[in-house]
């Protein structure tokens with residue numbers, strides 16, 4: 001299971017001394033002879049006024065003993081540079097090995113460990129040798145992370161217990177042992193190096209504050225986590241100081257850098273790319289956040305409810321702080337006391353789960369005023385760890401600000417960056433100014449069910465512009481299975497003339513899949529459409545409106561949209577379509593609860609996670625309404641009684657083609673055979 005966000009470093013190609021490197025500064029003809037270049041027009045992207053990827057004149061003459069005889073006959077020689085084909089930076093053999101690697105410490109503009117000195121962060125650089133030998137200047141692919149120097153415990157003893165009644169103080173958890181500091185030098189991580197250095201980029205990594213050899217405190221979404229990558233980008237542009245040591249005075253300057261930086265990262269590392277972009281720092285030309293957490297409230301809470309990331313029951317923001325805090329011993333007590341104990345534990349409200357200033361300050365949606373970097377966002381529609389709303393909410397807001405924004409979505413779980421070709425065009429466009437037209441392309445790349453992640457289909461936008469919200473009514477019979485039918489269709493006459501109340505008895509002991517497979521169950525209500533006779537495409541955000549009463553001040557409310565029959569299949573799109581969770585006490589305000597009063601109904605409306613999924617012919621779309629969700633919410637003592645008034649309850653489904661497409665999809669007709677699917681990546 002991939003945690004939010006342990007990243008496994010990609011394997012690096014082994015550095016082997018390539019004889020080519022002595023001919024680096026040779027002329028075009030020599031490289032043509034070696035097969036490095038071809039003379040055809042597809043290499044013709046012009047860079048700096050010179051075609052064929054060669055720029056300028058040779059700065060330092062190469063000793064003739066190093067040159068092949070054929071090159072000695074040339075009177076002029078050119079420097080080596082990047083090569084572009086089809087709008088993408090190509091692997092240049094001379095860049096494939098003998099890289100320059102070094103690390104340094106960049107001075108930030110904050111003192112988050114309060115020792116009276118500006119915090120320095122640990123940075124590593126991998127760049128083509130020619131940045132030293134030939135005066136080559138390159139742009140940077142940059143990733144920052146809290147995970148490079150070791151991670152902490154995920155033991156349940158160090159998590160909060162989900163066995164907590166709502167609006168009651170949580171039982172305490174143990175403090176995990178200190179993370180052994182394992183910072184590697186000079187290279188912090190191998191990620192991205194193998195892809196980008198051979199294509200003419202430098203790759204830079206940095207440890208986020210309070211992790212590894214970076215000074216300061218980890219704050220899990222605090223402002224220093226935005227300002228730290230900003231400082232590194234400032235250093236790459238000559239605006240901030242770099243040093244060879246964490247406390248010395250010997251400076252390091254990035255003379256080799258064009259100043260153009262693109263950030264990429266998955267999960268927490270993607271969050272940090274977005275965090276850097278919110279500073280509006282000059283030189284950050286584009287970002288690619290992959291499955292980023294964009295709001296810690298949305299990671300640990302949902303619509304007023306305490307709700308955990310999938311797979312990490314009992315995790316909360318202090319647990320993640322402990323999980324990443326691999327920094328210096330000297331600042332440990334200060335950080336634990338001020339950031340974790342006085343900051344997080346006093347303000348995170350693990351009693352009511354409500355939104356407050358603490359969470360608002362850790363929500364990047366509130367920090368977009370200065371953002372200007374074009375953004376290629378990537379996420380999976382079945383990421384139940386960092387859920388797809390994290391990207392969708394930022395995507396919408398950034399687009400509304402007029403910033404070039406694209407989305408890549410696949411159907412799997414947590415992580416999964418866009419295909420290399422797409423990334424290459426993105427970085428080549430924004431870091432090398434090669435006008436490859438990517439910004440004119442459709443805004444959304446979506447991988448279809450059962451297809452390879454490297455082969456997304458394009459759509460003009462996400463959600464699909466042809467998607468229409470269709471309201472569905474819910475008809476009695478939820479203890480077995482009631483009917484779900486469009487409000488506007490003839491099926492409406494089946495019911496709601498008689499307002500019908502159905503009951504749920506909360507019991508976390510039963511999991512979602514168990515309740516879905518039960519023929520009769522009083523812990524959930526289940527409703528379904530007729531079987532589809534042709535595929536139905538959902539795209540966008542589903543919304544539920546529940547008219548609910550409860551015999552206690554509050555309860556968990558959970559909703560799963562599923563395709564039936566439940567199969568238990570390992571393929572992530574086969575059963576769950578999307579889900580949502582809410583606290584009915586927060587129906588009117590996310591920051592303040594209004595307790596439920598027994599017998600008094602209120603309307604609670606909330607969104608399910610955004611999705612784009614084609615429901616296969618032969619399936620039914622099912623809606624399960626229940627209380628505590630054993631895989632996500634707290635586990636209060638069973639027995640809370642909820643009543644749902646179906647006359648005031650409605651599901652809005654985003655259907656491509658709207659009601660007409662739905663009506664056609666439920667017409668009785670023979671169901672076609674399923675297409676053979678390719679393995680998902």
Ligand SMILES: [Ca+2]
Nearest residue numbers: 111117118119
């Ligand atoms: Ca300091």
Ligand SMILES: [Ca+2]
Nearest residue numbers: 304352353583
């Ligand atoms: Ca609440």
